[in-house]
Amino acid sequence: MRLNSLVAAAWLASTAAAVAVNPLPAPRSITWGSSGPISVPDVLVPNLPNNQIVVEGWYRAWTKIVELRWVPQATEAPIASYPPFPTASPAPSSSAVPSASKAKRRQSHIDTVSVKVADLTADLQEDVDESYTIDIKESSSTIQISAQTIWGALHAFTTLQQIIISNGHGLIIEQPVHIEDSPIYAWRGIMLDTGRNFISVPKIKEQIDGLALAKLNVLHWHLDDTQSWPVEMNVFPEMTKDAYSPWQRFSHNDIKGVVAYARARGVRVLPEVDMPGHSASGWQQVDPSIVACGNSWWSNDVWAAHTAVEPNPGQLDIINNKTYGVVEKVYNELSTLFTDNYFHVGSDELQPNCYNFSSYVTNWFAQDSSRTYNDLVQYWVDHAFPIFKKIKNRKLVVWEDIILNDPHAPNVPTKDLLVQSWNNGLTNIANLTARGYDVIVSSSDFLYLDCGFGGFVTNDPRYDVMVNPDADNANFNYGGNGGSWCAPYKTWQRIYDYDFTANLTDAQAKHVKGSIAPLWSEQVDDTVVSSKVWPRAAALAELTWSGNKDPKTGLKRTTTLTQRLLNFREYLVANGIGATPLVPRYCLNHPHACDLYYDQTAIH
Ligand SMILES: *[C@@H]1O[C@H](CO)[C@@H](O)[C@H](O)[C@H]1NC(C)=O
Ligand SMILES: *[C@@H]1O[C@H](CO)[C@@H](O)[C@H](O)[C@H]1NC(C)=O
Ligand SMILES: *[C@@H]1O[C@H](CO)[C@@H](O)[C@H](O)[C@H]1NC(C)=O
Ligand SMILES: *[C@@H]1O[C@H](CO)[C@@H](O)[C@H](O)[C@H]1NC(C)=O
Numbered sequence: 144m145r146l147n148s149l150v151a152a153a154w155l156a157s158t159a160a161a162v163a164v165n166p167l168p169a170p171r172s173i174t175w176g177s178s179g180p181i182s183v184p185d186v187l188v189p190n191l192p193n194n195q196i197v198v199e200g201w202y203r204a205w206t207k208i209v210e211l212r213w214v215p216q217a218t219e220a221p222i223a224s225y226p227p228f229p230t231a232s233p234a235p236s237s238s239a240v241p242s243a244s245k246a247k248r249r250q251s252h253i254d255t256v257s258v259k260v261a262d263l264t265a266d267l268q269e270d271v272d273e274s275y276t277i278d279i280k281e282s283s284s285t286i287q288i289s290a291q292t293i294w295g296a297l298h299a300f301t302t303l304q305q306i307i308i309s310n311g312h313g314l315i316i317e318q319p320v321h322i323e324d325s326p327i328y329a330w331r332g333i334m335l336d337t338g339r340n341f342i343s344v345p346k347i348k349e350q351i352d353g354l355a356l357a358k359l360n361v362l363h364w365h366l367d368d369t370q371s372w373p374v375e376m377n378v379f380p381e382m383t384k385d386a387y388s389p390w391q392r393f394s395h396n397d398i399k400g401v402v403a404y405a406r407a408r409g410v411r412v413l414p415e416v417d418m419p420g421h422s423a424s425g426w427q428q429v430d431p432s433i434v435a436c437g438n439s440w441w442s443n444d445v446w447a448a449h450t451a452v453e454p455n456p457g458q459l460d461i462i463n464n465k466t467y468g469v470v471e472k473v474y475n476e477l478s479t480l481f482t483d484n485y486f487h488v489g490s491d492e493l494q495p496n497c498y499n500f501s502s503y504v505t506n507w508f509a510q511d512s513s514r515t516y517n518d519l520v521q522y523w524v525d526h527a528f529p530i531f532k533k534i535k536n537r538k539l540v541v542w543e544d545i546i547l548n549d550p551h552a553p554n555v556p557t558k559d560l561l562v563q564s565w566n567n568g569l570t571n572i573a574n575l576t577a578r579g580y581d582v583i584v585s586s587s588d589f590l591y592l593d594c595g596f597g598g599f600v601t602n603d604p605r606y607d608v609m610v611n612p613d614a615d616n617a618n619f620n621y622g623g624n625g626g627s628w629c630a631p632y633k634t635w636q637r638i639y640d641y642d643f644t645a646n647l648t649d650a651q652a653k654h655v656k657g658s659i660a661p662l663w664s665e666q667v668d669d670t671v672v673s674s675k676v677w678p679r680a681a682a683l684a685e686l687t688w689s690g691n692k693d694p695k696t697g698l699k700r701t702t703t704l705t706q707r708l709l710n711f712r713e714y715l716v717a718n719g720i721g722a723t724p725l726v727p728r729y730c731l732n733h734p735h736a737c738d739l740y741y742d743q744t745a746i747h
Pocket of ligand 3: 547548573574577578
């Protein structure tokens with residue numbers, strides 16, 4: 144008997160809905176048996192390796208299993224009695240196998256978990272092995288977990304959290320079960336911006352909890368921006384004069400605490416200090432001469448003269464050589480707080496007009512009339528990157544602008560560099576990978592989590608229109624982008640359906656290392672961050688872990704993600720993560736009743 148029908152039988156007394164386990168991200172391979180679930184007591188004998196991260200990870204998972212007594216909230220399999228879908232086909236990720244031997248005596252309950260880790264020392268860095276297997280054999284009372292590294296073991300635990308469920312009374316798990324799992328991509332994450340608005344340490348940890356449950360493994364932390372500098376610095380304590388308040392700062396201990404919290408959950412923290420663009424706050428306190436155009440009008444009303452793409456302006460002065468001394472000290476101190484081999488050094492959206500306010504730059508151009516803005520950006524690469532690379536094992540992440548924008552640096556080496564692509568979707572991914580750059584996909588048209596909330600700039604006359612013209616006459620408001628440059632809002636379906644390696648050669652596709660969904664924080668702080676990240680980031684989690692296609696048919700499985708994601712949203716909320724609802728609860732209770740197309744292959 145399949146788990147959903149058995150659980151339903153036990154649970155129907157209290158509810159009309161059938162339930163089924165449906166972990167997210169869908170594992171690469173699950174094989175369920177057909178002999179029905181076995182009970183799991185509240186106390187198991189754990190047979191764990193002597194490793195603090197594994198032991199703590201196990202008890203964290205086990206405590207949640209026992210505390211939450213999770214009952215899946217949205218079943219993937221259609222409910223027999225609900226039209227229009229009869230129970231025709233089994234759930235795609237599962238295949239019933241005959242019971243191995245009916246003659247073998249079944250155990251009455253699970254009593255042990257055994258966790259074997261081949262290599263206890265592998266560090267949490269890019270490309271660490273995250274694979275794991277979970278096995279419960281038919282005649283066994285042991286849950287067997289094996290993993291190459293402790294980080295894979297942590298993923299096994301979050302899978303177990305979703306497949307040991309309650310039947311309304313005790314805990315149960317389907318037996319036998321065999322899971323083999325590993326991610327497609329090494330980089331799977333979200334980006335938080337604590338520069339435009341502050342996000343507190345507890346809220347950052349809440350996001351990390353969600354990342355871990357979704358098997359996302361990167362928190363890209365955009366620490367500062369022109370608007371504020373929230374990071375306490377020993378080398379230049381004056382920088383936090385540009386924090387929003389004394390309470391909206393990160394101490395060294397705060398940062399080390401976030402890094403340790405993330406690491407304990409298998410999440411790497413990628414720090415970013417955006418340079419030389421997006422740089423006024425903090426830097427200007429150290430030495431105003433290293434910031435160009437900080438006091439200019441950002442000039443959106445005279446676009447030809449703009450010094451920034453959003454207020455407030457400010458860019459590190461590339462020619463003033465005092466800049467590099469300050470940058471080196473700040474970068475070196477921050478490098479002691481983070482444990483990842485990678486450091487993100489920004490490099491996006493340089494605005495040439497800003498440098499008209501710098502006498503260093505204008506003199507430099509005057510000295511040699513052949514010099515171009517591309518040469519200026521190259522000067523930054525040639526002078527700043529050697530500083531960044533001095534740290535042992537250091538690799539860099541940059542935004543693609545420094546290679547693709549006008550202006551850009553003509554000569555950016557491909558070695559030890561990851562390029563984060565955010566413009567022009569597949570076009571830029573194809574361009575960068577063809578040129579041998581390793582790429583993190585963050586295409587704004589698909590993955591920006593902040594889009595679609597209108598404009599934040601004030602005194603904007605484009606809203607002062609008393610009509611809703613028809614679509615043929617689309618203006619800024621109706622039919623337009625409503626002031627959000629990357630409108631509309633990216634729904635989970637938009638994210639999940641993104642085939643970001645489409646039309647790449649195999650050689651190009653190998654250069655795609657994963658994907659990060661950014662959440663810029665012009666309109667985000669503690670009050671809304673979780674609802675903007677979740678559960679949409681979980682759609683990216685499955686896309687980057689096991690893909691958006693059914694491994695057997697090769698067809699898009701967006702329609703089967705639906706119930707998995709709706710269930711996972713409820714699970715996030717149960718775990719204290721403020722994920723937004725995606726549908727009326729009716730849709731969750733009535734699988735596929737809210738589909739636009741009756742045809743389940745409409746997305747393929
Ligand atoms: C900035 O300087 C460049 C080079 O002299 C010039 O072409 C450009 O028009 C200036 N921009 C503004 C806004 O004055
Ligand atoms: C700093 O810049 C000046 C020109 O403004 C140059 O003469 C000097 O060599 C530079 N110093 C260093 C250490 O690069
Ligand atoms: C990449 O884009 C640039 C323009 O931004 C273009 O000059 C170049 O030819 C493109 N290269 C490839 C390989 O597509
Ligand atoms: C892939 O290339 C084909 C042939 O040029 C084109 O028709 C198709 O639109 C491309 N797909 C994507 C997703 O760009």
